[in-house]
Amino acid sequence: MSVPHAAAIYSGDYHAVPLSHDSYHILDPDDFVASAVCWPGNTEDVSKAVKWANKWKVPIWPLSIGRNLGYGGSAPRVRGSVVLDLGRRMNKVLDVDVENAVCLIEPGVQYVTLYEHLQSIGVGNDLWIDVPDLPGGSVMGNALDRGVGYTPYGDHWAHHIGLEVVTPTGEVIRTGMGSMEGSECWQLFRYGFGPHQDGIFTQSNYGIVTKMGMELLPNPGGVRVFMAAFPQYDDLHEAIEVIRPLMIRKIIGNVPMVRLGLQDASLYKTRDDFELDERGVVKPDSAQKVLEELGTGAWVFYAALYGPDDVTLAKYNYIQEQFYKRIPNTKFYQREDVPENHYLHNYARFTTGIPTWRELDRMKWIPNAAHLFFAPLSANNGKDAGRQAAMGRKRMEEYGFNYLGTFFIGTRAMHHVISFMYNRKDIAEKKKALTCIRALIADAASIGVGEYRTHLALQDQVSKTYNWNDGAIMKFNEKLKDALDPNGILQPGRSGIWPKDYRGKGFELWGGEERSSLVEDKDELNLTPLSP
Amino acid sequence: MSVPHAAAIYSGDYHAVPLSHDSYHILDPDDFVASAVCWPGNTEDVSKAVKWANKWKVPIWPLSIGRNLGYGGSAPRVRGSVVLDLGRRMNKVLDVDVENAVCLIEPGVQYVTLYEHLQSIGVGNDLWIDVPDLPGGSVMGNALDRGVGYTPYGDHWAHHIGLEVVTPTGEVIRTGMGSMEGSECWQLFRYGFGPHQDGIFTQSNYGIVTKMGMELLPNPGGVRVFMAAFPQYDDLHEAIEVIRPLMIRKIIGNVPMVRLGLQDASLYKTRDDFELDERGVVKPDSAQKVLEELGTGAWVFYAALYGPDDVTLAKYNYIQEQFYKRIPNTKFYQREDVPENHYLHNYARFTTGIPTWRELDRMKWIPNAAHLFFAPLSANNGKDAGRQAAMGRKRMEEYGFNYLGTFFIGTRAMHHVISFMYNRKDIAEKKKALTCIRALIADAASIGVGEYRTHLALQDQVSKTYNWNDGAIMKFNEKLKDALDPNGILQPGRSGIWPKDYRGKGFELWGGEERSSLVEDKDELNLTPLSP
Incomplete structure (x- = not known):
């Protein structure tokens, strides 16, 4: 497969970019590579794909837009994973609440499309978005990676309100006030009742976020x-x-x-x-x-x-x-x-x-x-x-x-x-x-x-430097991983968190030192892309 | 046991208040009552107490100061629980970083003591705390219950930075940058690397917070x-x-x-x-x-x-x-x-x-x-x-x-x-x-x-109203509970989250409707207060 030029990666047709590789590969371009790509159309599709992956114990790797360039692009950590390319079809701005300056978005909403949407409904001058260096990325993906921008809302994660998440076993939850049927406050109040779960879905492999509320910055008048x-x-x-x-x-x-x-x-x-x-x-x-x-x-x-x-x-x-x-x-x-x-x-x-x-x-x-x-x-x-x-x-x-x-x-x-x-x-x-x-x-x-x-x-290397008290935080993270994803299908290795079946088998050494592809013979696995 | 007067509850000698009951009882004063009170002196003591509770499968109920008046005071949810009264001995302001306007505190630090501490080190005019209606409560306890105050830092939880937590099985973790040995940023940056766990320790029974960083408000000059x-x-x-x-x-x-x-x-x-x-x-x-x-x-x-x-x-x-x-x-x-x-x-x-x-x-x-x-x-x-x-x-x-x-x-x-x-x-x-x-x-x-x-x-009643998608959030919370607290010893029933051994046994009906004390005969349990 040829490697696209930077211009193709960033601009023009988003679908010109193959969402199965890291286009800014630092290893061999085929080291981090998917076996199939699936385009879910909605939350239910995502849940189905997750259940399918649990049934067959196939690792899956969800992407919003796949523009995480400089940090791995759209490549999955384990070779042969099935990429869930959420952005392709789940790319709608579901709601803009102008009065309260918030919106509800799907994974595929890019900064540039959110900007254009606000312009198109006539509120672009009143409600601003916080853009990072390049606006082709996913608003949701960047917040979930805890990226930063330039305005007072530059800590993107700090300005989300409410999530919808498909768990690694396929259940659908909504956090904060979204966990109450009929609440009008899902995008208005960050917390709900009981534990506030949102943070564990950032930089992790504990769930697939399918909807996210984001605050919009009111024009400060100069x-x-x-x-x-x-x-x-x-x-x-x-x-x-x-x-x-x-x-x-x-x-x-x-x-x-x-x-x-x-x-x-x-x-x-x-x-x-x-x-x-x-x-x-x-x-x-x-x-x-x-x-x-x-x-x-x-x-x-x-x-x-x-x-x-x-x-x-x-x-x-x-x-x-x-x-x-x-x-x-x-x-x-x-x-x-x-x-x-x-x-x-x-x-x-x-x-x-x-x-x-x-x-x-x-x-x-x-x-x-x-x-x-x-x-x-x-x-x-x-x-x-x-x-x-x-x-x-x-x-x-x-x-x-x-x-x-x-x-x-x-x-x-x-x-x-x-x-x-x-x-x-x-x-x-x-x-x-x-x-x-x-x-x-x-x-x-x-x-x-x-x-x-x-x-x-x-x-893996970075996560090991977070080593206080003999790496207590990773042991805690692994405990959560085992509980939420017993089959270890969701993003194995993300942020250094490996499902239990992978631990101690050399996967952590990968990245130039050792191969760790789960599936050596792709034909044997016989994966076919999911619907549609 | 006699019920203390409001004045004794709020003012004067904090230790005049028995930290085993809800002094503002809405049920029978003895309905929510502890069998013993333990005063840990440090994080290691807390860990020991938790391990002891796991060994004997005794429910424990940690308190900071026990002034959660109007929401249950210092009472444990399950009668016969052992109260861990953290505030009695773990009550120090561990650090004030004047340059960065943050502090590190233990559970027993009251608003009034933090205020006095800042005054005593000569920075009280420059660095402000956010006080709620009454300043006798725990700064940490209020933030963990997601309480609010009056200043720009009025969302107390939003202004914490970094936790130390004893898990329900007795391990000690630090979150955010505290999870890296030697980091100077534990109280400066809210996140670390990988999942951000902090939120799951609010309004929950997933861990006992023993240290917390809090931002201090710089005097805005008028x-x-x-x-x-x-x-x-x-x-x-x-x-x-x-x-x-x-x-x-x-x-x-x-x-x-x-x-x-x-x-x-x-x-x-x-x-x-x-x-x-x-x-x-x-x-x-x-x-x-x-x-x-x-x-x-x-x-x-x-x-x-x-x-x-x-x-x-x-x-x-x-x-x-x-x-x-x-x-x-x-x-x-x-x-x-x-x-x-x-x-x-x-x-x-x-x-x-x-x-x-x-x-x-x-x-x-x-x-x-x-x-x-x-x-x-x-x-x-x-x-x-x-x-x-x-x-x-x-x-x-x-x-x-x-x-x-x-x-x-x-x-x-x-x-x-x-x-x-x-x-x-x-x-x-x-x-x-x-x-x-x-x-x-x-x-x-x-x-x-x-x-x-x-x-x-x-x-229990309130948690059941958070019912979206057939109560999906509680099923998720219970999954976390089972993973983190397999013996179900930590605060059973807090925020409606019951350990698996309690579920379906009528505990949820309690609160005026049915008794649910785990320990009917306290002598038989033969609990003695832990050291010291």
């Missing part, structure tokens, strides 16, 4: 976006120290970001625009020259302030003062200060809920570019940010990769997302990327730093 | 509290319609409330100050007279605006305009407009994190007053609020109780908390209260309205 550029690499420490109280005190109310100047520059430049050392790493002098030419800094900060103009102006002035006190050479830019192709204009769209495809420009950095993310969680302080950036840079340059880091800043912690760009046609480079990221996971764990999310091939 | 009084009973509809967009748009940022004028008046008056009808219900004319004398309304609204003075003034003017448009006779009061004993001064303390005991004044309403709450969840709209208030009023007056309702207003839904005041020395009145509240639960369920929390004696 936005002011700005960029601050910090001249020195070492300014990172002070910058984060300035930002922390601004976040805790909600002076900045969105999810802002600090990113490396070179990462920012990769939107405008390719690697060929720089002088490289013998390892392929951009030389510091060369980076410096380009950053100056672009009028940017060693690190840049993007943030949005919401509300009436006088309020955001007062906040902007206050924020500038705070930075000037500790980093006197900070340069500030608002939209009117930058050229038309500047990312800040894009940022203004992101922070007002308008999808853009601009981040695709990064894919020009190297030929046949694919990406993979190393995404450790950082405290909101200069010390942690500094040591993580240094750690990432040192290890990545050792392997010939440029450290391209961004800190997405929450109220009290940051997602430090480091982009690995690699040529997916270069097998040696893929091996280097995999070895490097495995080394980084170990580096991080040795100083008590863990990843918030990781690539499918690395989930 | 507060403006106000009361709005609406003259007509029917103004409730329009008032809620005005409030909804103010909440969704965060113009009001705290958890404000609308309460019945009579409920407000019960802070200043006793029932004897009114003329009653033959059922004991306050006559409308008499209520009207008192409300006029107090300068209040049929309904009153209390809210807080945070920030610099000019910002809160602009918001206050905007809010007034919105109300005047739809309820022209609304009266507004700020602190300077009301006498010293007015509740608004108390409200100013609540909304700035200062504990008060003022709500105790309500206990003078009738002799030997006890209270019980009926707490349905309402949509943030006039229609739902109106029908719930009418339903509550009609049914309660039928049984001779005054409907005393308050709506605690969240972003998209409200906790409609209705206070039942009854004389706990009057057996007939207690029976009437129980019958009435059971009728209300059924009334509510018939229109798709469910309770967010309920008294121990009513949890």
Whole structure:
């Protein structure tokens, strides 16, 4: 099977993408591969497919849209699994409650389709969605992976309200107020009565979410976006120290970001625009020259302030003062200060809920570019940010990769997302990327730093770093898995959680080290795609 | 055993209260009663006690402080259970991270002790806690019951970060980043890697929480509290319609409330100050007279605006305009407009994190007053609020109780908390209260309205109203219960979740209908209190 080009992966016809592989494969493209794809049309179909899988003890791998690029795409963890491609037919916005600013969606609703739907019913100016870097992904899938965006609703999972879930044995539950027949509050109140189950369905293999409520952000009546550029690499420490109280005190109310100047520059430049050392790493002098030419800094900060103009102006002035006190050479830019192709204009769209495809420009950095993310969680302080950036840079340059880091800043912690760009046609480079990221996971764990999310091939390693009290959390997770999925059919290995029949049989070693396909001979299994 | 007076329950020496009963008993005081009380000193003790309970198959009932008054107090659901009184010795504020505005606490930390601790380390003015009506309860216990307060952090559960939990089989887990050895982010980031388990430990019997992180509210640099009084009973509809967009748009940022004028008046008056009808219900004319004398309304609204003075003034003017448009006779009061004993001064303390005991004044309403709450969840709209208030009023007056309702207003839904005041020395009145509240639960369920929390004696009934898809959520909850607590020792019956050995044996019928004590002869069990 040929590997689709990035453009086909992201844009145009969604169905041009084969939802049986990871199109950004870091291993052999056929390592993580499905045996069949099934397109359920509704919750009942999903339940039927799950019951079928239990009967035949076939592993199944549900997808919303399959755009989890950088973390495994649409590949199943166990080769030969049947992919349930929910997004193909279950792709409707089931309800928009304009008065309460919430919606109810199916797995296949993409950010861009939700945006267009709100436009089409005439409320797009009043109710905003929170878009991540690229709007082709599933709104539900991203929330279930606990992804982040850019507006005040940037913690996507924190802004869901109510789930419908098919359990691994095929029962259908609704959580929160949805667990009461006739309740009008399923999308209005997050909890119900008794235990609040929702969280166990994130980053897990405990159920297939078929409907989800999401809050929509009411237009706050104005936005002011700005960029601050910090001249020195070492300014990172002070910058984060300035930002922390601004976040805790909600002076900045969105999810802002600090990113490396070179990462920012990769939107405008390719690697060929720089002088490289013998390892392929951009030389510091060369980076410096380009950053100056672009009028940017060693690190840049993007943030949005919401509300009436006088309020955001007062906040902007206050924020500038705070930075000037500790980093006197900070340069500030608002939209009117930058050229038309500047990312800040894009940022203004992101922070007002308008999808853009601009981040695709990064894919020009190297030929046949694919990406993979190393995404450790950082405290909101200069010390942690500094040591993580240094750690990432040192290890990545050792392997010939440029450290391209961004800190997405929450109220009290940051997602430090480091982009690995690699040529997916270069097998040696893929091996280097995999070895490097495995080394980084170990580096991080040795100083008590863990990843918030990781690539499918690395989930066993990462889950093992969550090791407090002899790995008590995994034992607990396995207990839940055994209870909810006794036949072990749903997403074996997701987040490192293996059903009991798989444990101790070497599956955890997979990902470049050992093959673990459940089904070696696909003909023998004789799977045929389910209806329709 | 004698029943302590309200004053002893709430104030003075916490240990004057026997933590083996519900001091606000609605059934016979000995119906829900413990056989022994154990005081663990640390997590290891809790684990030992749990393992002991598993060995002897004795039900255990952990408490934080036991002040869940109105919802069952410190009574265990199954008579003869061993109470684990965690609060007695595990009562420390383990850490306050001033820079990040978070703390780590044990079960026995009361609101008032946390407040005093922050004062004692000199950060009480900078970091606020969110206090509920009375500050004697456990900060952790209230969050685990998903209680609410008054500040922007009023959804207590939504503002916890990280748990340590002893499972029903005695293992110790830490959730979120606490599941990684050496992580510095346990109290900074809510999630970890893989499933997010925290929610299943609320309102459940799946584990004993021994440590919890809580966010502290940074002083927002100013507060403006106000009361709005609406003259007509029917103004409730329009008032809620005005409030909804103010909440969704965060113009009001705290958890404000609308309460019945009579409920407000019960802070200043006793029932004897009114003329009653033959059922004991306050006559409308008499209520009207008192409300006029107090300068209040049929309904009153209390809210807080945070920030610099000019910002809160602009918001206050905007809010007034919105109300005047739809309820022209609304009266507004700020602190300077009301006498010293007015509740608004108390409200100013609540909304700035200062504990008060003022709500105790309500206990003078009738002799030997006890209270019980009926707490349905309402949509943030006039229609739902109106029908719930009418339903509550009609049914309660039928049984001779005054409907005393308050709506605690969240972003998209409200906790409609209705206070039942009854004389706990009057057996007939207690029976009437129980019958009435059971009728209300059924009334509510018939229109798709469910309770967010309920008294121990009513949890079976309420849990059965969460009946979507043939009670699928309870089947799911029971599956989790069986997996996590195979011997069924932890809080049997909490939230209607019974271990498998109890099911179908009539336990669910208990609460005035049938006895279900596991241990009829306490001597035979020969329980002795655990160490120390």
